[in-house]
Amino acid sequence: xxxxxxxxxxxxxxxxxxxxxxxxxxINKSSSAxxxxxxxxxxxxxxxxxxxxxDKNVLSKIAEHHQGIALETSVYPYTDINAxxxxxxxxxxxxxxxxxxxxxDMQNLGTLIRSAEIFxxxxxxxxxxxxxxxxxxxxxxxxxxxxxxxxxQMNINQAIDELKQKGAWVVGLDMDDSAESLEEINLDGSLAxxxxxxxxxxxxxxxxxxxxxxxxxxxxxxxxLNAAVAGSIALYRAAVNRKINS
Amino acid sequence: xxxxxxxxxxxxxxxxxxxxxxxxxxINKSSSAxxxxxxxxxxxxxxxxxxxxxDKNVLSKIAEHHQGIALETSVYPYTDINAxxxxxxxxxxxxxxxxxxxxxDMQNLGTLIRSAEIFxxxxxxxxxxxxxxxxxxxxxxxxxxxxxxxxxQMNINQAIDELKQKGAWVVGLDMDDSAESLEEINLDGSLAxxxxxxxxxxxxxxxxxxxxxxxxxxxxxxxxLNAAVAGSIALYRAAVNRKINS
Numbered sequence: 001x002x003x004x005x006x007x008x009x010x011x012x013x014x015x016x017x018x019x020x021x022x023x024x025x026x027i028n029k030s031s032s033a034x035x036x037x038x039x040x041x042x043x044x045x046x047x048x049x050x051x052x053x054x055d056k057n058v059l060s061k062i063a064e065h066h067q068g069i070a071l072e073t074s075v076y077p078y079t080d081i082n083a084x085x086x087x088x089x090x091x092x093x094x095x096x097x098x099x100x101x102x103x104x105d106m107q108n109l110g111t112l113i114r115s116a117e118i119f120x121x122x123x124x125x126x127x128x129x130x131x132x133x134x135x136x137x138x139x140x141x142x143x144x145x146x147x148x149x150x151x152x153q154m155n156i157n158q159a160i161d162e163l164k165q166k167g168a169w170v171v172g173l174d175m176d177d178s179a180e181s182l183e184e185i186n187l188d189g190s191l192a193x194x195x196x197x198x199x200x201x202x203x204x205x206x207x208x209x210x211x212x213x214x215x216x217x218x219x220x221x222x223x224x225l226n227a228a229v230a231g232s233i234a235l236y237r238a239a240v241n242r243k244i245n246s
Numbered sequence: 247x248x249x250x251x252x253x254x255x256x257x258x259x260x261x262x263x264x265x266x267x268x269x270x271x272x273i274n275k276s277s278s279a280x281x282x283x284x285x286x287x288x289x290x291x292x293x294x295x296x297x298x299x300x301d302k303n304v305l306s307k308i309a310e311h312h313q314g315i316a317l318e319t320s321v322y323p324y325t326d327i328n329a330x331x332x333x334x335x336x337x338x339x340x341x342x343x344x345x346x347x348x349x350x351d352m353q354n355l356g357t358l359i360r361s362a363e364i365f366x367x368x369x370x371x372x373x374x375x376x377x378x379x380x381x382x383x384x385x386x387x388x389x390x391x392x393x394x395x396x397x398x399q400m401n402i403n404q405a406i407d408e409l410k411q412k413g414a415w416v417v418g419l420d421m422d423d424s425a426e427s428l429e430e431i432n433l434d435g436s437l438a439x440x441x442x443x444x445x446x447x448x449x450x451x452x453x454x455x456x457x458x459x460x461x462x463x464x465x466x467x468x469x470x471l472n473a474a475v476a477g478s479i480a481l482y483r484a485a486v487n488r489k490i491n492s
Contacts, residue, residue, distance in 0.1 A: 009468075009469070013467075013468060107353060111472050111474075111475060114468060114471065114472055114475075115471060115472070115475055117466040117467065117468055118464045118465065118466040118468060118470075118471055119464070119465060119466070120465035120466060143468060143469075143470075143472075144468060145466065145467075145468040148466065148467045148468065183486055216482065217485065217486065217489065218364045218365070219364065219365060219366035219485065220363040220364040220365070220366060220391065220394065221259075221363065221391075221394045222255075222259060222360060222363055222364060222389060222390060222391040222394065223255070223389075224364075224389075225360065225361060225364055225478070226357045226360055226361070226389075226474075226478075228357075228472075228475065229357060229360075229361055229474065229475055229478045232471070232472075232475045232478070232479065233478065233479055233482050236462065236479050236482075239463065239465065240429055240463065243463065
């Protein structure tokens with residue numbers, strides 16, 4: 001299976017990380033080879049990837065937001081949970097993992113991947129079924145951060161059980177009577193942050209497995225934060241906590 | 247000028263806040279009047295708004311994400327900066343304002359509005375030219391939070407000058423050599439947070455007017471957070487700071 005990654009940052013990160021196979025690079029024949037485009041062409045040359053200058057229309061047929069570039073690659077290189085646990089061990093820092101319970105919106109999933117990579121998680125777990133996988137649209141929304149992050153697709157309840165066995169403290173983001181303010185929870189040990197779906201939050205079984213349910217203090221009149229923003233705030237809070245206390 | 251607001255939360259918030267004129271409500275004739283839809287129909291009846299049950303296709307022609315509902319309204323009710331400053335005075339809390347310097351993406355602008363409303367800003371200032379205004383797509387992306395927030399469209403440099411005259415501490419989000427970690431800046435006095443565009447950050451003149459430039463500590467390999475996430479984290483940080491110290 002092959003797919004097309006488009007957009008300058010996504011293509012650049014793909015090439016830089018080298019976790020996929022690369023088949024072909026298409027560039028808009030009227031784009032100038034400056035900035036990120038120049039970086040991409042240099043890497044493509046070094047890796048001996050075939051480059052074709054094409055008409056803009058060819059790229060528009062592949063994806064709406066192509067920014068003059070499309071890279072044909074193998075599909076997203078999912079890892080298994082052991083690869084993530086190995087990375088935890090190698091890093092010598094306490095475990096820091098993001099678990100996604102049913103995010104549906106590709107833009108939100110991409111945004112969460114970007115934040116997770118930036119705040120230094122060891123890896124991310126997404127559900128095996130129903131929810132969005134790491135499609136080219138998600139890669140694009142993550143600005144290519146997906147290529148750096150280790151992502152496992154598996155049953156979420158089973159993943160949480162495994163992480164708990166390895167000593168993770170599991171903090172789910174949600175609003176209910178048992179929830180504690182995010183500010184009051186200590187986030188600097190071995191940690192898995194669980195983010196639920198837009199609109200419905202965490203599924204019951206997943207929620208029951210969490211050691212803590214945390215809410216983000218809100219003062220406004222509308223019901224809830226964007227799911228990707230809420231997750232990103234929790235990751236930021238954890239990253240700061242861990243840095244200060246390490 | 248009239249426009250169509252679509253989606254259950256956006257329509258509900260519009261009706262609830264009553265800052266626009268309402269002309270007509272269209273609902274998908276196959277939608278059941280439950281949950282949010284029931285709330286909407288009750289308000290429409292009370293306000294004597296004409297309701298029409300229509301075929302789904304009629305709604306799809308208005309907007310892609312209609313969720314079975316569209317409300318015809320007057321355009322977005324911008325306020326002037328004095329209305330925001332009045333709200334600051336009435337609230338008896340120190341000024342808390344979000345200033346947007348050139349966000350282009352409607353999804354990001356909507357997400358920032360949603361976060362700003364939730365974290366209790368007194369108002370928001372967006373540029374008069376070039377950048378996105380509060381279109382129905384932005385209302386939708388804000389999940390209707392735009393209807394609660396006071397938003398002024400004006401020259402950003404002039405707005406910052408006026409806010410400074412009223413005693414605001416102006417904190418711009420950006421990355422450069424002079425930037426300080428967001429965690430090290432005191433955010434609990436009179437405050438204006440300035441968020442720059444995706445990709446380019448703050449414009450030079452705007453940056454020079456800031457009292458502080460703050461960065462969000464990042465540990466990953468990709469270049470930067472999504473602009474709406476970065477802005478939301480700064481607002482969260484400020485909201486928590488202010489709550490704890492008030």
